[in-house]
Amino acid sequence: MKKVTLKAVVNEELCIGCKICEKVCPVYAIQVNDRKAHSDPAKCMACANCADRCPRYAIKMVERDDPFEVGVDVSKFDYEEIRALCEKAHLNPEQVLCYCVGVRAEEVAAALLSGATTPEEVSAMTGMRTGCTIECIQPLLRLVQAAGNELHPNPNGYQWYGVTVTAWDMPEEVKEKYNSRGFYFDEDKALLDKVVKVRPEEEK
Ligand code: SF4
């Protein structure tokens, strides 16, 4: 659960329309039209990415007079479905994915089960990736894919969804090559699969 207490406000006099803010917003809450940036306070999740990266210091984060909370109530979903989706992405449902906001894999799975199909929609529903906006992108992408969604480039043409190869995707010849150099991908995979599948009754 994230409480959003700030919003991005653009000073149009300073804005030069470079679109950097648009490219770094995790929820498409700021867009450039007619060479000026416009932020949408209803969508802004207060990550401050745009303000931090604007080369003209044209964006300020200001206190909202309408703070709101975002989060998905996991208890409203079939937990077996949540578990199955998380396991498909090689994640334990109780694993914290976004440390800035405190979002677990189960909440992301619940957002996807309730209709989110893109990383931006998951972020808007859960607050995930609206803190540092960097560290949690890979597990978020893995869950979005595990739910059967394709990762499309940003509609404005910016590609920023590079998915890194994991031990589950690595070709056998690559694994063999590195096994001789002291890497143990299959053993790592088996151990992580065990961790992912741990259920509360199995822990006792
Ligand atoms: S990053 Fe700053 S200067 Fe560039 S479009 Fe956004 S508000 Fe304008």
Ligand code: SF4
């Ligand atoms: S503060 Fe974050 S969420 Fe809000 S408009 Fe800027 S980049 Fe987007």
